[in-house]
Amino acid sequence: MNNFDPKLNQVWWxxxxxxxxxxxxARLDKFFNLLTNWSMYLSPIAERMLPFSGTEFMKIxxxxxxxxxxxxxxxxxxxxxxxxxxxxxxxxxxxxxTGMFFDLAVRDVEIAIAAFTLARLTEVRESALQASSKFAQxxxxxxxxxx
Numbered sequence: 001m002n003n004f005d006p007k008l009n010q011v012w013w014x015x016x017x018x019x020x021x022x023x024x025x026a027r028l029d030k031f032f033n034l035l036t037n038w039s040m041y042l043s044p045i046a047e048r049m050l051p052f053s054g055t056e057f058m059k060i061x062x063x064x065x066x067x068x069x070x071x072x073x074x075x076x077x078x079x080x081x082x083x084x085x086x087x088x089x090x091x092x093x094x095x096x097x098t099g100m101f102f103d104l105a106v107r108d109v110e111i112a113i114a115a116f117t118l119a120r121l122t123e124v125r126e127s128a129l130q131a132s133s134k135f136a137q138x139x140x141x142x143x144x145x146x147x
Contacts, residue, residue: 012125019069027066031059042098068080
């Protein structure tokens, strides 16, 4: 018996796939610049502090973001979602510090809120699944013998 509402489970899967796969594919583009020139989004202030080019930095960022996307898609959904939320807020701060791209900064804050929501929803889902597993073990003592 699963105590997690099926409607919430559907929402959890939609958020998980959207926040894992979408950013993973977009960040892969940081190596090809087909969608955009990603370096233009890097604040000049941040770029001056780098020991290497903005393009190289964006590739490193792309790798980190792809790892976070994979974490969201795997068993590390909760922690990956929290990291994504924090990361997106940091990106928004970077965008605001350029003096432009305010629309993208707002969008990234909105996506950060969705990532935070996925993390919290994952906590609720995991608790419900653990509770239903304990209930099944108590209701059926044979499960305890097999453990």
